[in-house]
Each structure stands twice: as C-alpha cells, then as structure tokens.
Amino acid sequence: MTRDAVPAMAHAMSAAETEALAHLVDEALELLGREQLEPARATIAEAIAMAPEHAEVRTLQAELALLDEDPAGARVHLEAALAVDPELADAHHLLARLLEDAGEHAAMVEHDLRVLELDGRADRRHAIGTPQDLAFIEEEARRTLATLPGHLADRVEDVPVILEARPSADIVREGFDPRALGLFEGPTDFGRRANTGDTRPTRIVLFYANLLAMAPDDDELAEQVEVTVLHELGHFFGLDEDDVADLGLA
CATH class of the missing domain: 3.30.2010.20 (Zincin-like)
Structure with a gap:
C-alpha cells in the first residue's frame, strides 16, 4: 500500500493531530513492508485509538485482517474505508485483490480501473517519471x-x-x-x-x-x-x- 495524503476526517482534526496520524500511517506501512508485524500491530492500534473510522486506518486494519487470514473482515474494513474516502486508491487496489481471490471478476476490474485512474492523477500531480x-x-x-x-x-x-x-x-x-x-x-x-x-x-x-x-x-x-x-x-x-x-x- 502506498500513501499519497491522509484525507480529511469526518470530524475536524487539529493540524498536529493530522500530522501525528500521517506519521503513524507511514510508520505502519513501513513496518508492514518490512514484515515487522508486531510493531506494525502496535502502531496501527495507536492510529485506531486516534481515528478509528479514518479511511487509511480502516485500510491498515484490512491489511491486518488479511494477515490473520480473515478476508471477510478485511472486506468490511475496505468497504468502510471507501465509504469515507471513495478516492483512496490503496483501498480500491486491496479490495480488487480480495475480489480476484473470490472470483468476482467484474467487480475486481471495476476497482482496478479506478486504481488506474487515481494513480494516473497522482502521477500528474507529482510529476512522476522525470x-x-x-x-x-x-x-x-x-x-x-x-x-x-x-x-x-x-x-x-x-x-x-x-x-x-x-x-x-x-x-x-x-x-x-x-x-x-x-x-x-x-x-x-x-x-x-x-x-x-x-x-x-x-x-x-x-x-x-x-x-x-x-x-x-x-x-x-x-x-x-x-x-x-x-x-x-x-x-x-x-x-x-x-x-x-x-x-x-x-
């Protein structure tokens, strides 16, 4: 999962809280990428305590659910994440992989095309590919x-x-x-x-x-x-x- 920017919460967060949450999300992603699962769990728990319904926090919870071999739970988290932030490409991508495993091809393609669109937008915004x-x-x-x-x-x-x-x-x-x-x-x-x-x-x-x-x-x-x-x-x-x-x- 990659992080572009932590989207706005449904309720107001201070600048300091937003920065702290962004740091926790980044740290959790790095730990998951290095397969340091217990520290990742602890970091995600901190993020949940701060903003349990935040879209990226929900997506991190989906990652943990998959590690715990709970694809149904992961799907619940991802659908909740996309209800909060329909433009969270990482959630679309992870949900597409779950749908692929479930044999739901049409739904998988729908989410993957959304990923392609959103990632392309991010490429243009950040001038990817110098x-x-x-x-x-x-x-x-x-x-x-x-x-x-x-x-x-x-x-x-x-x-x-x-x-x-x-x-x-x-x-x-x-x-x-x-x-x-x-x-x-x-x-x-x-x-x-x-x-x-x-x-x-x-x-x-x-x-x-x-x-x-x-x-x-x-x-x-x-x-x-x-x-x-x-x-x-x-x-x-x-x-x-x-x-x-x-x-x-x-």
Missing part, C-alpha cells in the same frame, strides 16, 4: 541484462525492454493488475525457436510509475528493476508465475 528517473531505470535494466550468462544473453539480445508509465486500461479490463511492475508480451523463447507462427513482437515492459511508487530510494529502485526484469525474462524462458516465485522473483 528524465533522470527514466534514465536510471533504463540503465539498471541494461545492467541486469548484462549479468546474464552468455548462452542466455544471446537468446535475449533482440528482446527490447520498453518503459511505459502504467498498464493500459485495455489489459486492466482483461484482469491485469494496474500496479504490476512489469509485463512480458509475445512468443516465448521456445515459441520463437519452434516457429509457432506467432508474429507478435517479443518485448518486456517495465511500468516506471509503479516502480517509482514502490521504491523509496535509488537502492530499492535498482533492486526492484532487477527483480522485475528477471521475473519477466523467466516468462520469456517459459516459466509461469509459480515458477518465478519459487526462484524468489515474485
């Missing part, structure tokens, strides 16, 4: 490809790595996660060598706005680019999602 950022991502992708063993490097030599801001609405409508970091398109290595007749161009797409949203600093961004490129190369070489996850490239 020339320096894009150059950094391109260089890290090249560096990753340069580390491949020779027999693999030869087979990906003509596979381009393309940068796009985020997935298109068309593929999100097909069920693709709007916050995915990358995408492999076209025939696999085997398909190309076997002349299967698939004429689509083979390419790897990196979604730079999603990568930048995931990475708080250059070191983390470099790591995310490397993992994403290797993940999509895994698909090129015929691995499915479970296979690449088993290699630590999820």
Whole structure:
C-alpha cells in the first residue's frame, strides 16, 4: 500500500493531530513492508485509538485482517474505508485483490480501473517519471541484462525492454493488475525457436510509475528493476508465475 495524503476526517482534526496520524500511517506501512508485524500491530492500534473510522486506518486494519487470514473482515474494513474516502486508491487496489481471490471478476476490474485512474492523477500531480528517473531505470535494466550468462544473453539480445508509465486500461479490463511492475508480451523463447507462427513482437515492459511508487530510494529502485526484469525474462524462458516465485522473483 502506498500513501499519497491522509484525507480529511469526518470530524475536524487539529493540524498536529493530522500530522501525528500521517506519521503513524507511514510508520505502519513501513513496518508492514518490512514484515515487522508486531510493531506494525502496535502502531496501527495507536492510529485506531486516534481515528478509528479514518479511511487509511480502516485500510491498515484490512491489511491486518488479511494477515490473520480473515478476508471477510478485511472486506468490511475496505468497504468502510471507501465509504469515507471513495478516492483512496490503496483501498480500491486491496479490495480488487480480495475480489480476484473470490472470483468476482467484474467487480475486481471495476476497482482496478479506478486504481488506474487515481494513480494516473497522482502521477500528474507529482510529476512522476522525470528524465533522470527514466534514465536510471533504463540503465539498471541494461545492467541486469548484462549479468546474464552468455548462452542466455544471446537468446535475449533482440528482446527490447520498453518503459511505459502504467498498464493500459485495455489489459486492466482483461484482469491485469494496474500496479504490476512489469509485463512480458509475445512468443516465448521456445515459441520463437519452434516457429509457432506467432508474429507478435517479443518485448518486456517495465511500468516506471509503479516502480517509482514502490521504491523509496535509488537502492530499492535498482533492486526492484532487477527483480522485475528477471521475473519477466523467466516468462520469456517459459516459466509461469509459480515458477518465478519459487526462484524468489515474485
């Protein structure tokens, strides 16, 4: 989950209270990201005590419910969060993942398209994707490809790595996660060598706005680019999602 800005409460909060709540939300997200669950629980408990019905606090409670294997409880929290703040992209995204697991495809797509719209707005507001950022991502992708063993490097030599801001609405409508970091398109290595007749161009797409949203600093961004490129190369070489996850490239 990423945080853009803590929205206004239904009741007035002082500037100091708003700042304190924002700090707690940020701290909880960081702890959850590092999988420090008990400190995260304690921080979220502080946030609940301060603003139990706040949309982002409700979304944090949904994260905890999922950790406790309570998807029904998580869904209640997320629906409550969106009732308070219908433009909270993180709540839409997490609810979409729950709907995906429940097999509710149409509802999932509805929320994912909302995520795509809201994230795009945030990109424009914060001018995401400076020339320096894009150059950094391109260089890290090249560096990753340069580390491949020779027999693999030869087979990906003509596979381009393309940068796009985020997935298109068309593929999100097909069920693709709007916050995915990358995408492999076209025939696999085997398909190309076997002349299967698939004429689509083979390419790897990196979604730079999603990568930048995931990475708080250059070191983390470099790591995310490397993992994403290797993940999509895994698909090129015929691995499915479970296979690449088993290699630590999820």
